[in-house]
Amino acid sequence: MATSGVPGGTCRRLSTLEEVFEETYGSPPTLLVRAPGRVNLIGEHIDYNGLPVFPMALQHEVRLALRPRDDETVRLHSNDQRFPPIHFEIEPAIEPWKKGSWGNYAKAPAQELAERFGIWQGFDGVLESDIPVAAGLSSSSAIVNAVGLALAHISEVSTEPRSLAAVMADAERYVGTQGGGMDQAISLGARDRCAAKITFHPLRLRHVVVPDDWCFIVADSGDVAEKSGALQAAYNLRRKECDEALRVMTAHLATEKITAQLCMSYPDLCGTIDAETLIKISEQVLQGSLLRRFRHAVTEAARVDEAVDRMLAADVHGFGALMDASHASLKTDYHVSTAALDELVAVAKEGGAAGARLTGAGFGGCVVVLASRWTVGEVLETLVTEYFERRHQAERLEERLFVAVPCRGASIREI
Numbered sequence: 001m002a003t004s005g006v007p008g009g010t011c012r013r014l015s016t017l018e019e020v021f022e023e024t025y026g027s028p029p030t031l032l033v034r035a036p037g038r039v040n041l042i043g044e045h046i047d048y049n050g051l052p053v054f055p056m057a058l059q060h061e062v063r064l065a066l067r068p069r070d071d072e073t074v075r076l077h078s079n080d081q082r083f084p085p086i087h088f089e090i091e092p093a094i095e096p097w098k099k100g101s102w103g104n105y106a107k108a109p110a111q112e113l114a115e116r117f118g119i120w121q122g123f124d125g126v127l128e129s130d131i132p133v134a135a136g137l138s139s140s141s142a143i144v145n146a147v148g149l150a151l152a153h154i155s156e157v158s159t160e161p162r163s164l165a166a167v168m169a170d171a172e173r174y175v176g177t178q179g180g181g182m183d184q185a186i187s188l189g190a191r192d193r194c195a196a197k198i199t200f201h202p203l204r205l206r207h208v209v210v211p212d213d214w215c216f217i218v219a220d221s222g223d224v225a226e227k228s229g230a231l232q233a234a235y236n237l238r239r240k241e242c243d244e245a246l247r248v249m250t251a252h253l254a255t256e257k258i259t260a261q262l263c264m265s266y267p268d269l270c271g272t273i274d275a276e277t278l279i280k281i282s283e284q285v286l287q288g289s290l291l292r293r294f295r296h297a298v299t300e301a302a303r304v305d306e307a308v309d310r311m312l313a314a315d316v317h318g319f320g321a322l323m324d325a326s327h328a329s330l331k332t333d334y335h336v337s338t339a340a341l342d343e344l345v346a347v348a349k350e351g352g353a354a355g356a357r358l359t360g361a362g363f364g365g366c367v368v369v370l371a372s373r374w375t376v377g378e379v380l381e382t383l384v385t386e387y388f389e390r391r392h393q394a395e396r397l398e399e400r401l402f403v404a405v406p407c408r409g410a411s412i413r414e415i
């Protein structure tokens, strides 16, 4: 992955965390956790249907310095002034704070681990993050994972990435968003230089090395996409619509005896009937938004499989075309794009990108753009002049426009 001379570069290290810890609590921390954000390359809004996705972890991460305590209390300071200090007691039924409180992302793993494994031991911690907030890069799941990894480690619960990821995916629903398991799985399980095709039930990660001359650019539209805010109802509604579309389709297939065995889930359906035939059948059986949501789910799953092959073949244009098709489907069938995201995609393409699409839940946040090492400079330049400068949004550009570096998943170490 070409990183020299463009925003992004190597994995960034944050510096003063341990000093802040000592100032706050009067003694040094004993453990250091890191959990990265992620950018989803393709496979959007289908993890909650059990369908595969293809994200990679980012160089931007949450870091948590901590010292275990002998009681049930968790005290947590954030270096970011927007997030005031919190403290709470670990118990199986922890009362959430009001909607939108950042502390709920720390309570979520504590409550889940207490309920499942009876953990009780808390910690004092200081947390720092350079993952852009509410931008579709999983800043919140990185907090859940960092706190979850710390608590699991202290209480000797398995921290094996896949088993912890499944627990953390359930944990995060505490905040009210009925998410799938993509964010937790990639943040915990990613490998250096790799994207991962994630399949669910059972959770598996297939690591695919990102070709050296591919650059995935992340560009933030500036529209806030707050998972625990307005986005939540729209997100949960889509999940419901997908469930309803599945119910109607499986009932129809069973009544008409179209398949020999019963298809009960999206993976069953997509594994038994090819995408084209499924779409034809759905056009007779479903209408309106149910038809559109179903069509997106089925075509996006097929694009994920194809995208893995394109990356293995180092076919940058083939991969890019799939990203373009994904964006079109998210815009017209899934209704999760915005004017700003569409504009960013169009500008990136004008600049010579191989492909571009919104990434994450949408309704704002970022796009991910694919360029080759030879075109990345031109694409970045075009995004700067034709989007950020035009909109007078060129301040702190390094946070809003960067080349993603595929980094390894979360880790914990003694200090």
Ligand code: GLA
Binding pocket: 040, 043, 044, 045, 046, 047, 048, 138, 179, 180, 181, 182, 183, 360, 361
């Ligand atoms: C959010 C959720 C994920 C996934 C994406 C959309 O990030 O947390 O589980 O559904 O949206 O692909």
